[in-house]
Amino acid sequence: MPVPTLDSLDALRLRVREFAAARAWDRYHTPKNLAMALSVEAAELVEPFQWLTAEESGSLDPDKLEAVRQEIADVLIYLTRLADVLEIDPLQAAADKLELNARRYPVEKAHGNALKYDEFSE
Amino acid sequence: MPVPTLDSLDALRLRVREFAAARAWDRYHTPKNLAMALSVEAAELVEPFQWLTAEESGSLDPDKLEAVRQEIADVLIYLTRLADVLEIDPLQAAADKLELNARRYPVEKAHGNALKYDEFSE
Amino acid sequence: MPVPTLDSLDALRLRVREFAAARAWDRYHTPKNLAMALSVEAAELVEPFQWLTAEESGSLDPDKLEAVRQEIADVLIYLTRLADVLEIDPLQAAADKLELNARRYPVEKAHGNALKYDEFSE
Amino acid sequence: MPVPTLDSLDALRLRVREFAAARAWDRYHTPKNLAMALSVEAAELVEPFQWLTAEESGSLDPDKLEAVRQEIADVLIYLTRLADVLEIDPLQAAADKLELNARRYPVEKAHGNALKYDEFSE
Numbered sequence: 118m119p120v121p122t123l124d125s126l127d128a129l130r131l132r133v134r135e136f137a138a139a140r141a142w143d144r145y146h147t148p149k150n151l152a153m154a155l156s157v158e159a160a161e162l163v164e165p166f167q168w169l170t171a172e173e174s175g176s177l178d179p180d181k182l183e184a185v186r187q188e189i190a191d192v193l194i195y196l197t198r199l200a201d202v203l204e205i206d207p208l209q210a211a212a213d214k215l216e217l218n219a220r221r222y223p224v225e226k227a228h229g230n231a232l233k234y235d236e237f238s239e
Numbered sequence: 240m241p242v243p244t245l246d247s248l249d250a251l252r253l254r255v256r257e258f259a260a261a262r263a264w265d266r267y268h269t270p271k272n273l274a275m276a277l278s279v280e281a282a283e284l285v286e287p288f289q290w291l292t293a294e295e296s297g298s299l300d301p302d303k304l305e306a307v308r309q310e311i312a313d314v315l316i317y318l319t320r321l322a323d324v325l326e327i328d329p330l331q332a333a334a335d336k337l338e339l340n341a342r343r344y345p346v347e348k349a350h351g352n353a354l355k356y357d358e359f360s361e
Numbered sequence: 362m363p364v365p366t367l368d369s370l371d372a373l374r375l376r377v378r379e380f381a382a383a384r385a386w387d388r389y390h391t392p393k394n395l396a397m398a399l400s401v402e403a404a405e406l407v408e409p410f411q412w413l414t415a416e417e418s419g420s421l422d423p424d425k426l427e428a429v430r431q432e433i434a435d436v437l438i439y440l441t442r443l444a445d446v447l448e449i450d451p452l453q454a455a456a457d458k459l460e461l462n463a464r465r466y467p468v469e470k471a472h473g474n475a476l477k478y479d480e481f482s483e
Numbered sequence: 484m485p486v487p488t489l490d491s492l493d494a495l496r497l498r499v500r501e502f503a504a505a506r507a508w509d510r511y512h513t514p515k516n517l518a519m520a521l522s523v524e525a526a527e528l529v530e531p532f533q534w535l536t537a538e539e540s541g542s543l544d545p546d547k548l549e550a551v552r553q554e555i556a557d558v559l560i561y562l563t564r565l566a567d568v569l570e571i572d573p574l575q576a577a578a579d580k581l582e583l584n585a586r587r588y589p590v591e592k593a594h595g596n597a598l599k600y601d602e603f604s605e
Contacts, residue, residue, distance in 0.1 A: 123334045126248050132337060140344060141351040145412045148307075149288040149296035152281075153411045153519060155314070159274075159281035160404030160522075162321075166271040167397045168389045168597035170537065174271035177325075185270075186327050190336035192277070192318055193329050196311060199284075203299075205308050207315050212245045214312035215254060222262065229263045231534035267534045275397060275533045282400075282526030289519045290475035290511045293414065353412035367578045370492050376581060384588065385595040392551075393532040393540035396525075399558070403518075403525035406565075410515040418515035421569075429514075430571050434580035436521070436562055437573050440555060443528075447543075449552050451559050456489045458556035459498060466506065473507040 126197065126208060133198050148202055155195040162188035248319065248330060255320045270325055277317040284310035370441065370452060377442050392447055399439040406432035492563065492574060499564050514569055521561040528554035 123129050137146055165181045165188075166174050177185060200207040221234035245251050259268055287303050287310075288296050299307060322329040343356035367373050381390055409425045409432075410418050421429060444451040465478035489495050503512055531547045531554075532540050543551060566573040587600035 123330045126330070129330060129333055132334075136337060136340070139346050140349045142349075142353070145353050147293040147296050148299070149291055149293055150411055152285045152288050152296075153407055156278070156281040156285045156522060156526075157404045157408045157411060159278040159314075160401045163274045163278045163397055164401045166274050167394055167401060169271055171269040171271055174269050174274075175324075177270070182325065182327075185325065186332045187336055187339075189318060189322055189325075189327055189329055190332035192281075192314070193333045194336065196314055196318070197333075200311055202297075203304065203307065203311075205304075205311055207311055208245045208248070208251060210308045210312035211251055211315045211319075212254075214309055214316065215258060217309075218258070224261050227262045227264075231264070231267050272533055275529055278400060278404075279526045279530045279533060282523045285519055286523045289516055289523060367574045370574070373574060373577055376578075380581060380584070383590050384593045386593075386597070389597050391537040391540050392543070393535055393537055396529045396532050396540075400522070400525040400529045403522040403558075407518045407522045410518050413515055415513040415515055418513050418518075419568075421514070426569065426571075429569065430576045431580055431583075433562060433566055433569075433571055433573055434576035436525075436558070437577045438580060440558055440562070441577075444555055446541075447548065447551065447555075449548075449555055451555055452489045452492070452495060454552045454556035455495055455559045455563075456498075458553055458560060459502060461553075462502070468505050471506045471508075475508070475511050 129193070130197050130201050133194055134201055137198065146198060146202060148199060151195055151199040151202060155192060155199060158188060158191040158195055162192060251315070252319050252323050255316055256323055259320065268320060268324055270321060273317055273321040273324060277314060277321060280310060280313040280317055284314060373437070374441050374445050377438055378445055381442065390442060390446055392443060395439055395443040395446060399436060399443060402432060402435040402439055406436060495559070496563050496567050499560055500567055503564065512564060512568055514565060517561055517565040517568060521558060521565060524554060524557040524561055528558060 123132065137143060162185065165177070165184055196207065200210075226232075226237045245254065259265060284307065287299070287307055318329065322332075348354075348359045367376065381387060406429065409421070409428055440451065444454075470476075470481045489498065503509060528551065531543070531550055562573065566576075592598075592603045
């Protein structure tokens, strides 16, 4: 049976919701617990990179790349679930945040540096 | 000027890519650095919940909810950027992982508990 | 052969330093990498708690408690190593931070609540 | 009034315990919450390093070094508090873990590489 593909973040949201409901996991899926779980998965995503140089991190061997791919999946799954529980639209949130970032990081100040917006000289 | 909405994760991927390119941030955006940045944002998402009870975490006041919404955005932005740099399709990765999870967590074993798949009794 | 005990944080610092030197790990032990490794271990310390209620988290079964004990050890080892590489005295840093916290969180304002210091009403 | 120094991890443990008791924070200090708080501080310790090269991370400017010093303090404070609540001796735990690591990472196999112990060839 082929893996059913997902054509949108919204389809993922519904599939994850069903997955949790079928297992009666809703009582575990408080926002607090989901945020924790997401941060644990984020750390598992960091783990394969921790001793690599910047260069090495861009040319992972196939096993590590597959491990990273699975951790990216886990982060996305928990992020989608958390947003669903909180009734937040993550794509709209990201669009809004990019707008804010565009104001905070104008090209002429942010070009070629990694300063935080509160570190820019006037 | 209204905020342009995003209608897909792929549209977000392209917008984040342009955002980084316009600021010449590509040299900072190694997979290693992006994974770190994502984990930092994930922790910022945890922070508003750390002293709340499970119940409180489900009824955030509007200020905290907006803070959480922005952190969800940050996590999604970095996740999308990392996946783009690694040429990973995050939706497909999530679909594949849910398939794996469905095998690891069959309903009859996982129902109503939070055991890890390697903790199920035979 | 009995496990040699450690009678101080400074003794731990020296033992970890020798451990790394004997394996020629110094080139991996940049502050950046050590901070990452520490955060990964911190997440592994969170993991056993993520689906537990507050009450359950206070009465871990012996296996989980031993796992938690090992993660506490890992965090302390990397923290000690990072502080050593940066020539920071962690105990003095903690003493100074507690002084700062005592000013930020005066008993009469902080008693019985979990507000952040910038959330106190005047 | 000079800052009272701390001459041991055990003295820190008692001072943090008093600090929490004076503010009636014990009900917030469940193991679950303390593990979360520790991981949030660990991420704040990562944050100053996220866009730095390995080399830059070894020569922080004084402001960043002081920020890092404070985050090291925060991690140590929460680690000490968590261990106290769980009645774990962190120094003994670290001593035991270093013994385990010495067996897992024998010098002849671990020298000059960053492989995980389960990645060593036989």
